[in-house]
Amino acid sequence: MSLLTVRQLVKRYGGLTATDHFDFDVQAGEIHAIIGPNGAGKSTLITQLAGEIRPDAGQILFNNQDITGERVEQRALRGIARSYQITSVFPEFSALQNVMLTVQAHQGHSFCFWTPTSRQPTLIEPAEHALERVGLKDRMHVPVADMAHGEQRQLELAMVLAGQPRLLLLDEPMAGMSQAESIQMTTLLHSLKGQYGIVLVEHDMDAVFKLADRITVLVYGRSIACGTPEQIRANPDVKAAYLGGDE
Amino acid sequence: MSLTLFVIQSLNGLQLGVLLFLMAAGLTLVFGIMSFVNLAHGSMYMMGAFFAASLYSYTGSFVLAALLLIPAMMALGLAVEWVALRKLYQRDHLDQVLATFGLILFFNEIARIIWGPSPYYMDVPEFLLGAINLFGVRYPAYRFVIIASGLLIALGCYLLIHRTRIGMLIRAGATNRTMVGALGVNIVMLNSLLFALGAVLAGFAGLLAGPIMSVQAGMGEPILILTMVVIVIGGIGSIRGAFYAALIVGVVDTLGRTLLPSLLRSFLERSSADIAGPALASMMIYLLMAVVLAIKPKGLFPVHNS
């Protein structure tokens, strides 16, 4: 049974069909990469999966349940987590508080008006654990505004992990990273492999070929090929449309 | 209601709408495009009316007063921007609200000190005193001038913003000031000019309103509120939106005021209709705004950015 199934998804912007009867699936524990030329509709697809925009037609199933009509927050609670290309954290709060927010989101409603969160071990412990995983434990009381960019990216990941997601949607996670940092990120994603289903959109082919179990190639909203990294690398259509000569 | 009356009322609505648009255009430029909340726009309107009235009584010529008003308002706008507001562009909207609130207090009091607490005199120019006969409907000439000049200015604004390089730069500056600067444009000066343009537009609205309304300290605020309603309904930052919304508000308000009471009387008891009618009529545009925003939270003609 696949974790995520997309059937005949369509999204139009005026005359332009950004997603064109697109079929797609992700198995539990699999990294499924999506590549394709600029403007092919990759980000549009991710935002539809996350629920930020509505498709015009088609179906999105998560764990065999239809979630096409659900809002962002409902999907998040089901375990669909999205990382943001531009770091998106809460700069006024400390790192710990940032992660605690994720934990809190998954503990039912937040209509608790009195007890300070700083005295709630049920929030603090899982958050500390997540920070430990990304190596930020000793920085957890630092206000995020004072953190370096790299640390904020790590925090971002800690927040995603603390929510115990089942499916990660990653849109160009390596963008703007230097080679050293991309390599670190690749290693980190590699260590997550097998635990979460991951949809990876990325133009860094080294990373994609290293990480992906399967790759779908998207051109003008349509999938022109889907297969293992080897198959895709050898596919002449993909070469013509996207990869070009060897870089 | 007879047909001629309906035509006249529609013209009245149009004229109110145009006056609102003159205010709204300046406000929405500064508000949507420079992303600056300028509550003192109403004060610019008031100062414009006072300047115009003084200039008119001093020179004795309406046209001359109008011409002199432009540099006067320019100077006032630039001075205000330079002294008080320039440091607040990068700030929170709320800081801007508060600072310009302070300016309102200041200008109202200054006007009271200079021109006294009573309303100030300004007459319709001699040559526009009469009424114009339009298909058998008599309508004051001066109000036609308001409608006409408002429409002209609307067109001018639209062309300026959407058809010229300056307009592009102004719009670009709204979203990314630093980048516009880094590409070789003096954005500080551009913003000052835009602010001054807003002040001139508001002052011009004051000039046009002077002969038909009372020129007095505090005259800016009620119209400011109406103007804000207009630009929110129209979609903030959109000249086109401001234009349509101003006309809609003008017409809805005018027709609401005249039609609603008689409408209510037809199915309510006279005394309660007399109470409910005007009350409802005065809520009319607020109701309109609430409905519009509830359905289209970004207004009728939202500006696409982000």
Place this chain on the structure above:
Amino acid sequence: MQQSSVLPHKWSASFVVNAVLLIALALVPLYARSMADPFVVTLITRILIFAIAALSLNLILGYGGLVSFGHALYLGLGVYCVAILSFHGIDNGWLQLLATLVVCSVVGLLTGSIALRTSGISFIMITLAFAQMFYFLFVSLSQYGGDDGLRLASGSDFSGIILTDPRTLYFSSFLVLCLGLYACHKLVHSRFGIVIRASKSNEQRMKALGYPTYRYRLAIYVISAILCGIAGLLYGNLTQFGSPSYMSWTTSGELIVMVMLGGIGTLFGPLLGALAMILTEEGLKALTEHWMAIFGPLIVLLIIVSRLGIAGILQTIDRRRTSRSRLVTQRKREST
């Protein structure tokens, strides 16, 4: 929201000023008695009541990022709950309180659920619109005096405690303010409060984390409306009068000014703001009838100088002091 970065140090300037302020406020009636100037009590009561209203506004404005330009509506509703019930011969304070709670939550829920669909400037304007609608409604309610207003037949009677006595009213307001401050302090650090504050910072992200932010915002909006209604109840007793002008947009604007003047999103900001605003107003008024020509530029100046109003100035002092003391301890450590 920088107060999270400056810990409430025991002898920080903010702490000292706030503590001294509260103690001074508790002692005002004694002072007034000794100086035989009971007007001070009335004046400070007014400040306290506006501080409560500003506190309620600060909940949504400072912590929630929702700029309501119609908050005076709830002040007015509170006043009219007292005035209208008293007009009909009901002076039982508990009943009036109940009415205030019910009316404010119902109106808050109705208007809030529509207003919260919008954000930014549109939110400012739609809250204004609702307040204006109620303003015009009360202006045309002839039966209750319309625009001329409605005089209270008698003060609210809370099981024998009657709020017409200036001292009783003073201490009631002081008590409500203290309770409000404490509850606000608790609230912003609770789960609920964190959600509200984080939604202000980045609503999109909160949704992606799985929070239905609309619900939480509506809740804080209603809570704020209720607190402001209670301020209205007290205000009705202070002025012994209800008038639509209480819910005019200028009053809403003044509330915003108070919050900003004191320090938006800080616990004591609203109190500081109400105090500064009303006292400056009184002081300048005594000086010249054109006091607004001075007051206006003063506001502009304060905004340019300090981002967080008065509380911001206090925090700057604190930050300077902590960095200095850090330096001192560092040097000590180095020398040993």
Place this chain on the structure above:
Amino acid sequence: MTTALLNVRDIHAFYGPSQALFGMNFTVQAGQFVTLLGRNGMGKSTTVKALMGLIQPSRGSIHFDGNEIVGQPSYKVARSGLGLVPEGRQIFPNLSVRENLVATAHNRQSAASPWTLERIYELFPRLSERAGNLGSNLSGGEQQMLAIGRALMTNPRLLILDEATEGLAPLIRTEIWQCLAGLKALGLTIICIDKNLSSLLPLADQHYIVEKGQVVWSGNSTELDAQRTQLQTYLGV
């Protein structure tokens, strides 16, 4: 030394209390293709901002064509002939593609063969397809193309590209490198910040490796290639 088009000397710069540049030094000769390399957060973009007058250095001097540009507002710097493709694209979302290109276009240096809309569209056909679209409705890569086109439309003498190929498809990236080679051949001076070392090597005349806000190594491509293993800590290759 006197012939250098750009001469950066001992630049120190701060973000609030935290220092980002600790004495930046480098020179660019007219017609050169120069790269700034280094890991994230080392101060490459900050250097660019200092060049463009977007932040004011606390110390040091920058001479462009013999004139001091430190302390000048950014628009004056830009008018003197610096063109910027900023980090993170920063196109104008509420302007159409065409407007983005023409709004800030100028030719103050009176270049002999100035860039025109047509030439940009020729370079990026994708842009001409979407000429009427708002900037916000472009895909990430399309925005990147637009940012490059916009900078070229100011007809700069020195073009600064900060991560200009970020988020571009490999095919397009190759095209951009070709295009940069063409620009270089035309005699345009270029400063390029990019992580694609292998593409940079054949193009660049001079490399500067930035570490903690200062230049720690400089040399040409052959030297860089030769010392790759020693420079690993700086580049992380």
Place this chain on the structure above:
Amino acid sequence: QEPVKIGFIGTLSGPGGALGQDQYDAFMLAIKDGKLGGVPVEVVREDDQLKPDIGVQAATKLLKSEKVDIITGVTFSNVMMAIHKPITDAKVFFIGSNAGPAPIAGKECSPYFFSTSWDNDMLHEAGGQLASDLGYKNMYVMAANYQAGRDAVSGFKRDYTGKVIDEVYTQVNQPDYSAEIAQLQAAEPDAVYVFYPGGMGVNFVKQYRQAGLLGKLPLISVSTIDGSTLPALKSLAVGAITSAPYAPNLDNAQNKQFVEAFVKAYDRQPSMYAAQSYDAANLIASALKKVDGKLDDKEAVLAALKAADFDSVRGAFKFDSNQFPDAPFYRVDVVEGANGAELQAKNPIVIKTRANFAQQCPMK
């Protein structure tokens, strides 16, 4: 001798500020060498900003902090409603010189309150009477939609014998009346009656003139064209008829010296607000003189006030049982004059039917 402390409350700022300023200026004009009726006085001035709550605060300050003996002034009804009770409950002599909302003339009247102006209804009863006297059969009535506006219409209807074709209420502070003016033209009345105080009046009259109606369709107004708005209207208002308690050309000795002194001191014509306040000052002076500045015997002071032993600029003046004046109203025309236009009192109006406020008031 300790000076007698008099508190003045008025709307001195904001759009209504001109009215309060007139009241204050005239009051101060009556004080000669710091004395009223030969008794030294000290005036403490408070601005209510046209906000009832600020009015209450000002009254509290005057009562508790300044401990004044007498309070006078008050420009607008809503402020009067808010402060009437606290002041009279404190048994401080209260002389209102403008606002006269119906309740305080009737059921809520107090022995400590005296008015030198009128009750709101009376203004319009005079207006209605004038319309009847002028023989207009069909009237079109307009007022702003607030309490005073509604009182105006009911007052007018009490004494108007003809037919009211339509009554229209407009929004408070409405800037534009063109729609309503078009409507009233279509109704073809004999004359129009309006009540638009302050800036509203300026707007309305200007627009009425521009619609070409002034001079063609008679306009009777009350509190609309008066000393405070005429400077803004000037010749635009010429031809309008008003009903008013006062005009600067009233032919009595007291008024002659008042107008002369006022023009000399302030370089403008006195308005009815000034006149009423001048009367208030002289009423206080007469009482202070009678009790020789000793205010401890409240009954004596009340009796002295009630006697109204002073020369009013309005002519014959005495108090009704509710201590509101029984003084004449006049037809006042706006005619061409020195400054473009001036107010000219014609014949007094004899009001036939009065609202029964005096009967509702328990004081006899």
